[in-house]
Amino acid sequence: MIAGLIRSSREKVSSALRGIALAMKPQVVFVLGGPGAGKGTQCARIVQNYSYTHLSAGDLLREERSRTGSEFGQLIDSYIKEGKIVPVEITINLLRKAMEETMKADENKFRFLIDGFPRNQDNLQGWTTVMDGKADVKFVLFFDCSNEVCIDRCLERGKSSGRTDDNRESLEKRIQTYLQSTRPIIEQYEQQGKVRCIDASRDVDEVFADVKKVLDKEG
Numbered sequence: 200m201i202a203g204l205i206r207s208s209r210e211k212v213s214s215a216l217r218g219i220a221l222a223m224k225p226q227v228v229f230v231l232g233g234p235g236a237g238k239g240t241q242c243a244r245i246v247q248n249y250s251y252t253h254l255s256a257g258d259l260l261r262e263e264r265s266r267t268g269s270e271f272g273q274l275i276d277s278y279i280k281e282g283k284i285v286p287v288e289i290t291i292n293l294l295r296k297a298m299e300e301t302m303k304a305d306e307n308k309f310r311f312l313i314d315g316f317p318r319n320q321d322n323l324q325g326w327t328t329v330m331d332g333k334a335d336v337k338f339v340l341f342f343d344c345s346n347e348v349c350i351d352r353c354l355e356r357g358k359s360s361g362r363t364d365d366n367r368e369s370l371e372k373r374i375q376t377y378l379q380s381t382r383p384i385i386e387q388y389e390q391q392g393k394v395r396c397i398d399a400s401r402d403v404d405e406v407f408a409d410v411k412k413v414l415d416k417e418g
């Protein structure tokens with residue numbers, strides 16, 4: 200009798216805790232910066248040291264591009280080569296799915312680094328429409344780097360990355376897209392006091408030391 204009561208109250212507590220955990224809102228850090236600024240590299244370092252899940256919008260799009268049966272494969276392929284930004288309906292669904300799957304597999308994984316998104320007004324609008332109230336954007340980690348350094352790094356990466364957009368022609372277009380479309384998004388967040396700017400022109404360890412300062416304070 201008593202054992203039964205204890206068991207049932209234990210079950211109630213654990214189901215209540217599960218409820219709380221399920222109700223945890225995703226906590227998001229947007230990671231932005233030019234192509235080759237080091238977003239992916241630094242995100243990998245962050246994941247090793249902090250409890251974040253790294254979601255690269257570009258990687259998710261490349262996965263979708265090569266998924267057999269994807270209706271968006273060709274579209275994504277041409278947008279990436281042209282350095283253009285894929286319509287947000289596609290990207291936001293991939294991001295939402297990845298976040299949901301991560302949280303479903305482990306309810307403690309509700310902190311996300313969203314790398315390479317939002318890149319333009321359309322992206323931001325799509326995010327707001329789908330995720331407003333469902334996720335908190337804590338801040339924007341902005342890897343600031345000159346265009347010259349960005350281009351050099353991507354050309355170097357292009358020797359082995361196999362990426363269709365790590366060549367001079369695509370890079371010129373990616374830089375233009377970044378300057379015209381992404382910088383204004385960063386500026387918008389800046390006006391809200393949400394940008395944490397990191398000088399990304401230095402080597403990986405030096406940059407990460409600054410990233411750590413930000414995350415230790417408010418990560």
Ligand code: UDP
Binds near residue numbers: 239257258260281322
């Ligand atoms: N891309 C996009 N929407 C996104 C993220 C990426 O359309 O939200 C496309 C875009 O064409 C971009 C390319 O994917 O130029 C590569 O993005 P990625 O973030 O992988 O490049 P990185 O900035 O890391 O070099």
Ligand code: MG
Binds near residue numbers: 238255314315
């Ligand atoms: Mg990247």
